[in-house]
Amino acid sequence: MVSMEFRQIELFLAVADELHFGRAATRLGMAQPPLSQQIMRLERGLDVRLFNRTSRSVTLTPAGQQLVLDGRALLEHRGIARSNVSRAAAGEIGTLEIGFAASSALGLLPDLIARFREAYPLIALKVREGTVQAHSQALLEGRLDLAIVRGHYRHEGLAIDHLLSEPIVAVVSARRLGDRPPEIRLRDLAEEPFLMFQRSAAPELHDALMSMCRNAGFTPAIQQAADSWPSIAALVSAGLGVALAPASAALLLPPGAVACRIMDVAGQSDLVLMLKRSDRSTAASNFRSIALDLHMETGQSARSA
Known part of the structure; x- marks a missing residue:
């Protein structure tokens, strides 16, 4: 079974850059024996030889040359993944599922969506038309993130914000x-x-x-x-x-x-925004904040249920 850890890739790339275990260890701030052990462990996990070692030189094998390319790409994608995960948690990327009633598409909704897209351009919006009951059930089941509907539908699991x-x-x-x-x-x-x-x-x-x-x-x-x-x-x-x-x-x-x-x-x-009281996404909370800001700008008095 192939076994490889990110830390091993980082150590390998340091040795590949220096082509000298002693200099690589100094660069990494560690002793040489543990570094050599980690490289040998990586080679055993991959079942290949990555370096040609002699008493006078260290060179990369063909497998080692390939791992330099793939290892750098792997570490780069790790950084991208970390960034994307953090941005998704912050509600900056991802998908937002929005339900709306047909009449709510008039007036407020276009301006609200335009403002949200301007603030969060990397959030993909999926908009679905339906009835109040259908949207409420979809919210409770996690198939929708929020909904804009007519009237105040009451359910202990849903929060209602008056918009207009x-x-x-x-x-x-x-x-x-x-x-x-x-x-x-x-x-x-x-x-x-x-x-x-x-x-x-x-x-x-x-x-x-x-x-x-x-x-x-x-x-x-x-x-x-x-x-x-x-x-x-x-x-x-x-x-x-x-x-x-x-x-x-x-x-x-x-x-x-x-x-x-x-x-x-x-x-x-009354036009209202519905979303779950708990377990709501950050993107949904961000959309709610923009909706309430727009609500205040229209001169409506805010009230929440």
Whole structure:
């Protein structure tokens, strides 16, 4: 079996440089006999002769010449490995798995990812869309590092940081709005068919939208449930119904759909960062720090759960 230690390689390279055991020992700050013993032990472990030794000279064998090349490369890669391990522990290199809800991709997320990439360019980001429940389970099972979602999902194993609150707006077709300004009373939409995402996608946001309608004096007739905001917006544009959405949804409206301020009832949507309370990676903690810095810059009051 081949046996070789880093220290033996270092000793071997010193002798290979000096081609003299005495000078190599002096350079290494050790006695010559232990040095000779280590070289012989290395030769036995490799089952080759590395030096031709005579009473007057020391020269490298072909195997020794090859080990000079491979040994230097090995020590160089050892240094690189040590550096990479330290940088990974510091969250400077590696991979970060991020979950997000479709609506969270609007507004805050692009700026947040851009800032993180600027600060940690060697971290590979893998971004995955999904529901709050799916992301929560993936976080708890270690398949995600963090997630940005709508609403405050509660679990003792997860930490929640509030990032952003934004008002809910009504989204209607431009034909319905006509020449009027983009503002509307929610109760005036009571007879309209509502387009909404499945409750399972974001339970808290779904319940908040339903509560707004009840506060306006009606229960919405949900015409169609869609899996994504672009699908809902396209249906509104086609005149198939109306929708309620976070204000940032207005950033991704197709032609023919308009976001309107709601005048008679108030509602808001919270964007939060979820990650494990313990065993989180340094990269995840670094991402959280950048997210909270951005949160403070937007003028939001910080709160954590």
